[in-house]
Amino acid sequence: MSPMRMNPKIAVGVVFVASLFMSIMDTTIVNVALPAIGREFGTDPAGVGVINVGYLVSLAVFVPLSGWLGDRFGTRRVFLASLALFTVASLLCGAAGSMTSLTLYRILQGAAGGLLTPVGMTMLFRAFPQEERMRATRILMLPTAVAPAAGPVLGGWLVDGWSWHWVFIVNVPVGLAALVFGLLALPDYRAERAGRFDAAGFLLSAVGFGAAMYALSEGASQGWGSARIVASALVGGCALAALVVVELRLPEPMLDLRLFRDRIFRTTNLLSLFSGAAFLGMLYLFPLLMQDALGMDALHSGLMVFPEALGVMLASQIASRLYPRIGPRRILATGSAVVACCLALMATIGPDSNLWAVRALMFVTGYAMSHVFMPSQTAAFATIGARDTGAASTLYNAQRQLGSALGVAVLGTVLTAVGAVTVNASGTPVANLAAYRAAFLTAAGLALAAAAISLLVRDSDAAATMRAVPAGGTGEGAAESVAEPVGKG
Known part of the structure; x- marks a missing residue:
């Protein structure tokens, strides 16, 4: 579907703010529902935390993949597919009938969330020229600031007045609205050349970031000296060290550490x-x-x-x-x-x-x-x-x-x-x-x-983002010079 003509800044800003708000709030709103989820499925407080750990580990695994996917298939296509997956996974979480299924659906949510934010940020910074980057960053402040604070308030109200299922279902109307708007208005940005898929980089980053995130998330509760945490930390550290060596040697790495x-x-x-x-x-x-x-x-x-x-x-x-x-x-x-x-x-x-x-x-x-x-x-x-x-x-x-x-x-x-x-x-x-x-x-x-x-x-290094926007200028020409919108995903 070809997007309708609209200022790319408005289109990207609206869709990304809605999606980012939903994604960030999801990390805090669920915390309020954990006791109720534990009671329904007969799981103790320590065990119910696995639904958050699964989400965070999955998030960490898929973030490194986001840049290559966006360059290879286009930011519009990857972003909208991720948004659709996050919305469907939220509905599945709300309908989950067991702790196992809920954990699996949270992993799906994490995979989608790991792609949403980096690809969305790429679109935002490609839509706004350098001198308007502060305006773009100001757009990000709404979800970044409000979502973590709104999550516990909304979550407490939903759990007390309705049930824990609604802390997930609440994402669905927001996700659907953003998806429809994105299909109609979102432009596409692609790199001239995405490069070959870096399989070694993806595997090492998946193991390294996933194991490190697990150790960091569970270390305080399980004890940093426990065998599981020590093993995760060692595996994660070794994989990340190997990732640095491998990525610096490749001409087209998945994570460009250069x-x-x-x-x-x-x-x-x-x-x-x-x-x-x-x-x-x-x-x-x-x-x-x-x-x-x-x-x-x-x-x-x-x-x-x-x-x-x-x-x-x-x-x-x-x-x-x-x-x-x-x-x-x-x-x-x-x-x-x-x-x-x-x-x-x-x-x-x-x-x-x-x-x-x-x-x-x-x-x-x-x-x-x-x-x-x-x-x-x-x-x-x-x-x-x-x-x-x-x-x-x-x-x-x-x-x-x-x-x-x-x-x-x-x-x-x-x-x-x-x-x-x-x-x-x-x-x-x-x-x-x-x-x-x-x-x-x-x-x-x-x-x-x-x-x-x-x-x-050094302020001098940031000079390109400190230039005043010309009077009456929209920056659209600069935005298009960053990455030409290709029109359809």
């Missing part, structure tokens, strides 16, 4: 790894503090997180105006430092804390984090050529997935090592706030590391 020779791409990826670990680790830790330590229910805990999304959305309007004037370096350093201070202050939250002060703290955290996410994502692709956009997007998203898993793994390990539960003088188990303090301070340390890395960013 892109890390690009100074600003390398630096912003490293910064994003630490800042993402700090931020997403906090989003994992904060609800646990609210619910397990302070006795709040899931819905109200989710509402406590939501001011973070409001902060991100407000700051996205400000950061996008500051970026062309002062460049990314100072924005990144200041934003990361403020995030570190906010995370350190979260270590003081206790039963007597003023909840409005906590909400304000969440708002400021989101406000500052927007000054990290937007400039880093924009600057990362400043010196990446048009032909390498798909490969660079694949690497960036692989790093982001590992960063989120790293944050949860590190903070979960600190929480477990200190002991989230202690026994009071009367022998009653109570929450150990010292463990949460240690975990929040660790998150603050990760954000401080991001602030230090941001000082290595």
Whole structure:
């Protein structure tokens, strides 16, 4: 089906925001439903976590494949096929009648999600010329900021008022609407030459990223010394080491690691790894503090997180105006430092804390984090050529997935090592706030590391993304010069 004529920026922006919102929210909305799923299928809390682990491992396996598929078959075709698969898998998850079938359908969801985000980002950055990349990044802030915060709120409401099945079924109308719109309006972008399929690279990346993601996801709960976690970590580490050696020797690798020779791409990826670990680790830790330590229910805990999304959305309007004037370096350093201070202050939250002060703290955290996410994502692709956009997007998203898993793994390990539960003088188990303090301070340390890395960013490297858009210009000509839309998938 040939797409109707529409500004490619609008078409790509609408479809990608809807799809990314659905994909990101799916990672947080399901957490609220885990206890209800466990009760229905008679599975203990430790066992029910397999549906999330299967999703994350599958996601990690398919992200590296996304760049080659998009270049080989066209971004439109791959994106819409992934969107269709994610929508169908969501419906199957909602209709699952056993723990086994639910886990298998979640793996299908992960495979689709692993292709959706990198291919969608490739389309977005090919539709927008360099001088409009901050506008493109601002589009990404809506799903990136709102979805993680909205997931627990919507999930709590659906589980309490309906059933756990609806946390999956809610994706279906969004997915169908995005799919129909995409079929009608989405342009196609293809590289001039996709290269041969790198079978060795795919196998090594699948084993390496999959095993590493499993170890990071389950290490804190199963124990880092358990045989299964040690074996997964060793297998993953060896496979990733072999992947580096193999990919650097191939002329057309699946993961073009040579892109890390690009100074600003390398630096912003490293910064994003630490800042993402700090931020997403906090989003994992904060609800646990609210619910397990302070006795709040899931819905109200989710509402406590939501001011973070409001902060991100407000700051996205400000950061996008500051970026062309002062460049990314100072924005990144200041934003990361403020995030570190906010995370350190979260270590003081206790039963007597003023909840409005906590909400304000969440708002400021989101406000500052927007000054990290937007400039880093924009600057990362400043010196990446048009032909390498798909490969660079694949690497960036692989790093982001590992960063989120790293944050949860590190903070979960600190929480477990200190002991989230202690026994009071009367022998009653109570929450150990010292463990949460240690975990929040660790998150603050990760954000401080991001602030230090941001000082290595050079504004001159990001000059192409700091140019003002000509008055009345749409950038469409530049967009078409990046990759010519081929018209049909």
